[in-house]
Amino acid sequence: MNKRRPYVRSMDGWWRKNPYFVEYMIHEGTALFVAAYAAILLTGLVRLSQGEAAWTAWLTALKNPWYIGFHLLALVAIAYHTYTWFKIMPRTMPPVVVGGQRLSAWAITGSGLAVAAAASLGLLALVWGMAR
Amino acid sequence: MKPTLKRSNAPIFWALFGAGGMLSALLGPMLVFITGIAVPLGLLLPPDTMSYPRMLAFAQNWIGKGFVFAVIALFLWHAAHRIFHSLHDVGIHAGTGAKLLCYGLAMLGTVVAAYALLTIGF
Numbered sequence: 001m002n003k004r005r006p007y008v009r010s011m012d013g014w015w016r017k018n019p020y021f022v023e024y025m026i027h028e029g030t031a032l033f034v035a036a037y038a039a040i041l042l043t044g045l046v047r048l049s050q051g052e053a054a055w056t057a058w059l060t061a062l063k064n065p066w067y068i069g070f071h072l073l074a075l076v077a078i079a080y081h082t083y084t085w086f087k088i089m090p091r092t093m094p095p096v097v098v099g100g101q102r103l104s105a106w107a108i109t110g111s112g113l114a115v116a117a118a119a120s121l122g123l124l125a126l127v128w129g130m131a132r
Numbered sequence: 133m134k135p136t137l138k139r140s141n142a143p144i145f146w147a148l149f150g151a152g153g154m155l156s157a158l159l160g161p162m163l164v165f166i167t168g169i170a171v172p173l174g175l176l177l178p179p180d181t182m183s184y185p186r187m188l189a190f191a192q193n194w195i196g197k198g199f200v201f202a203v204i205a206l207f208l209w210h211a212a213h214r215i216f217h218s219l220h221d222v223g224i225h226a227g228t229g230a231k232l233l234c235y236g237l238a239m240l241g242t243v244v245a246a247y248a249l250l251t252i253g254f
Contacts, residue, residue, distance in 0.1 A: 011223060025218075025221065029218075031214035034214075035207070037163075037168075038203075038211065038241065039208075040168075041167070041200075041203065041207075042245055045249070049248040049249075055187065056184060059171075067172070068168070068172060070168070071172075074164045075161055075168070075169065078156060078160040078164055081153075081160065082158075082160065085153055085154070086157065116157055119162075120161060123162045123163070124162055124165075128177060130186075131177055131181035132178060
């Protein structure tokens, strides 16, 4: 048994003391919604492989207000993930040099968000076109 | 000096994290809106958008299969990696067990998705 009891500073709630870290914890926390949404889709896929009755039961379950509420929260969380993903991108990707000048952080974030918006609208149009 | 340097497996997990993060950033919000809000509430899209024959045909198509597999697997790997690395931030000193649990669940989900897609057939 070690008799020394060195003082170890408590780290409880360290991130709550600084708005920068609160934001960090929120954007890391979006992963919980990504995981839960993937689990819901995976359940749907398994139900689809089990036949029509199973699939329809899963689809009907999604109409439950708890599921709707969860999906509304997930929509907000994952949209926030989109925003932070491209906001951080200038620091997570190697520097891009265009015409001898380093591409500005704003240009990277802005084009990322523009591509995300275009991809989302493209997906909606594709689904709409296929279902019509 | 060691004769052979041990290669790190971190780049694999980081690449999966990055791919899943990019895919969920580009399409995640719209996918949640379509499958979780618009279709269940009958908003905007036709009521039979996700009917059994349509979704079966989609999952039997090569492109549809690939899309469903990529979304489920990469979302899971992205989330597993982020949650694993956040454990330290919330005061959990994560070791090999936590790593196995996080990546193991993502692996399990990937295998189940692949199995279901193969069961659905072509």
